[in-house]
Amino acid sequence: MILPKLFVSIFNNNNNYRACFSFTSLNYINRKINTTHFHHAKVAQYQKPDWNRAVSEAEKIVGYPTSFLSLRWLLSDEIANVALHLRKLVGSNHPLLKTAKGLLYNGKNNMQAWGLIVLLVSKAAGHAKNIPDLEQDKAAGVLHSQRALAEVTEMIRTSHLVHKGLVNLQETVEDSANMLFGNKIALLSGDYLLSNSCVELAGLRNQELVELMSSAVRDLAEAEFVGPRDKQNNPLPARPRAQHEYKQFNENGIEPLVVQEALGNAQAEWTLRNVLNAGSLLGKSCQGTLKLAGHPTELQEQGYLFGKHLALAWQACLDREPFLQGSSGPFSLVCGPVMFHLQHDPTLYEEILKGKDDVNDVDYDLIRKVVNEGPGLDKTQELQSQHSQSALDVLNQLPSSDARTALANIIAAIQDI
Structure with missing residues (x-):
């Protein structure tokens, strides 16, 4: 991915960050691929699921490292200049540095494996027989256009995460000069990645894929404009109201989702936020890669469902981490455990509203304690299991292969907390 190369020079004197920076490819030699073929794709049983091992094995199956971005982006003058300027932010509290650390960290709380998932789906499904030989990367078992789409997916996702590092500056903010400078870097870096992803996507010359x-x-x-926000633009849950069925998530078209109907309904609102923020991109990338391979519309739609359910299961797993024993500090107030607890006990909403003007007014330790004593964690785990199983159900429709097994192993690793 572009950010490991971009940020490694910034953190080369910081042991904490250096410890986070590692490539799974360094472990290739001492690891073996799990090539067990399941009659049905299922949670891997070879040992306790391990994220690094699952990703390392998957990388060897598609023949590429986790990062798919072309060297022409990494070696550009623009990126070199950004890396130099980012050194000025070291020691500040700008969120862009936290974003960089999250992207560098070699674990399941980053999104560096999204392009890998797209290529695994590509290889597991195969391609139509009428695809010309020149379009095929026979060594990897995917098409050149599918690899380009994997690059586009990573660039779009990374640009989104970098843009989320922008700070709404207030007059009382300390170190405003560094914050303003960090905002400029975040905006320009994100725009650079997004614009290059558009150029790469246009180069595939597929109008339906571009639209998708x-x-x-x-x-x-749109995910950044769902529901109430605090003054720093951090999301707050909508006021709880009676639950009702919300069916629009079963659709996989290109029309916008209806937001208002889901707000205040714990499961619908959580799903809406995370479909917009993650599930749509991964789902449509998986759908698009099957389109490039010449598969029928029905299978393309199953590809969307696989990516969407996998992204939602992934997010549910991450939402539970701040509530593990020994956890401390702030966390997202629209995470699954909090939203499910609000549906159970709406009185907690008054504590959350204290953060409307200043997030420091929220007593996160109190919320963590209350949520741990309620049903929110169990309901989030149930939701995680449901989406994991839905992703596996789609996987069962693909022929048995190493790529399908690798995807099952990734699902298993996501579930392991």
Whole structure:
């Protein structure tokens, strides 16, 4: 991915960050691929699921490292200049540094494996027989256009995460000069990645694919305008109200999702936020890669469902981490455990509203304690299991292969907390 190369020079004197920076490819020699073929794809049983091992094995199956971005982006003058300027932010509290650390960290709380998932789906499904030989990367078992789409997916996702590092500056903010400078870097870096992803996507010369991926970018932008926000633009849950069925998530078209109907309904609102913020991009990338391979519409739609359910299971897993024993500090107030607890006990909403003007007014330790004593964690785990199983159900429709097994292993690793 572009950010490991971009940020490694910034953190080369910081042992904490250096410890986070590692490539799974360094472990290739001493690891073996799990090539067990399941009659049905299922949670891997070879040992306790391990994220690094699952990703390392998957990389060897598709023949590429986790990062798919072309060297022409990494070696550009623009990126070199950004890396130099980012050194000035070291020691500040700008969120862009936290974003960089999250992207460098070699674990399941980053998104560096999204392009890998797209290529695994590509290889597991195969391609139509009428695809010309020149379009095929026979060594990897995918098409050149599918690899380009994997690059586009990573660039779009990374640009979104970098843009989320922007700070709404207030007059009382300390170190405003560094914050303003960090905002400029975050904005320009994110725009650079997004613009290059558009150029790469246009180069595939597939109008339907461009329309599909454009709708995913729209969803990412819309995710930032769902429900109430604090003054720093951090999301707050909507006031709880009676639950009702919300069916629109079963659709996989390019039309925008209806937001208002889901707000205040714990499961619907959580799903809406995370479909827009993650599920749409991964789902439509998986759908698009099957389109490039010449598969029928029905299978393309199953590809969307696989990516969407996998992204939602992934997010549910991450949402539970701040509530593990020994955890401390702030966390997202729209995570699954909090939203499910609000549906159970709406009185907690008054504590959350204290952060409307200043997030420091929220007593996160109190919320963590209350949520741990309620049903929110169990309901989030149930939701995680449901989406994991839905992703595996789609996987069962693909022929048995190493790529399908690798995807099952990734699902198993996501579930391991």
